[in-house]
Amino acid sequence: MSDPVALELREQFATPEQQRETASAGMWIFLMTEVLMFGALFSAYTVYRILHPQGFALGSSEMDILLGSINTAILLTTSLMMAFAESNAQEGNERWLAICLIAVMLLGAVFLYVKFSEYIEHYHEHKAPGFWFEDSSPYANNVQLFFVFYFIMTGLHAVHMIIGIGIMAFLLFRTWVGSFSAQYHTPIVIGGLYWHFVDIVWIFLYAIFYLPGLHR
Amino acid sequence: MTAPRLSRRTYVFAYLALLALTLITTLIAYLNLGVWSTVIAIGIATVMASIVAGIMMHALYESLLIRIIVSGGIIWFFFMITLTLGDYISRGWLPVPGK
Numbered sequence A: 001m002s003d004p005v006a007l008e009l010r011e012q013f014a015t016p017e018q019q020r021e022t023a024s025a026g027m028w029i030f031l032m033t034e035v036l037m038f039g040a041l042f043s044a045y046t047v048y049r050i051l052h053p054q055g056f057a058l059g060s061s062e063m064d065i066l067l068g069s070i071n072t073a074i075l076l077t078t079s080l081m082m083a084f085a086e087s088n089a090q091e092g093n094e095r096w097l098a099i100c101l102i103a104v105m106l107l108g109a110v111f112l113y114v115k116f117s118e119y120i121e122h123y124h125e126h127k128a129p130g131f132w133f134e135d136s137s138p139y140a141n142n143v144q145l146f147f148v149f150y151f152i153m154t155g156l157h158a159v160h161m162i163i164g165i166g167i168m169a170f171l172l173f174r175t176w177v178g179s180f181s182a183q184y185h186t187p188i189v190i191g192g193l194y195w196h197f198v199d200i201v202w203i204f205l206y207a208i209f210y211l212p213g214l215h216r
Numbered sequence B: 001m002t003a004p005r006l007s008r009r010t011y012v013f014a015y016l017a018l019l020a021l022t023l024i025t026t027l028i029a030y031l032n033l034g035v036w037s038t039v040i041a042i043g044i045a046t047v048m049a050s051i052v053a054g055i056m057m058h059a060l061y062e063s064l065l066i067r068i069i070v071s072g073g074i075i076w077f078f079f080m081i082t083l084t085l086g087d088y089i090s091r092g093w094l095p096v097p098g099k
Helices: A004-008 A016-051 A053-060 A065-090 A094-124 A140-176 A186-210 B008-029 B035-056 B064-090
Strands: none
Touching: A016 A053, A016 A140, A016 A186, A016 B064, A053 A140, A065 A094, A065 A186, A065 B008, A065 B035, A094 A140, A140 A186, A186 B008, A186 B035, B008 B035
């Protein structure tokens, strides 16, 4: 029971270092498939924005830039907390590791709360695509198309956030039962990679949905 | 290769840079620069994403294997977007007989 590294070393690996790098490489490969999934949506958005620039500009001007910017700042802060969680894990400081994970989860929940209140706002303004969609501009159909992309892409991002909070809860549980030490904390690093990636997706979503409607 | 280990100072600098870039890109978005507005917004977003990937996710400090994986994903994304846009943007450049 004395050596946590030996306990966690699976038989197919020669060294803990090889095991760690394999886990990292696996997570990065998964994240690159995510790049292509979100990339397909970004490509589709780009094509339709080139085809319908007026409608997309009008749609974007419906966004609440204040809430969007606050959410961006919140997500960047969670990334910092996640990076600190990793530093604490490397130092074997389990107490601060747990505190950082809780901070990531709480801020992630605040992000989702702000995001969903934006959704409700759009719904009340009849901007949710579908039966109740209303728009008086001559580009109403294109504005609706903008909102289809908005809801699908930010919605998919929100699903990733919910999964991310679940992962953080799992990591918190494992921290609590004492699974991690200065020698072994790979799951913290892997979970962090996922969380940072979701942050990167949001950085682009902010740039394509919130910013284009500002200069009017 | 051992696990990359970055100091908290580095993370804080990266975080402050990210916040500053968010502020800058938002302020620039208020100016009407035509097509450059989009170029600048996406450019700054790319810089921010590189900071998160390179420092927060320490891709810059990882082994060659992982850097190849990351580059591969990004290259395939560029294939997808350039080939798709190559089609849509170039439509109408050449006359189509009978149309």
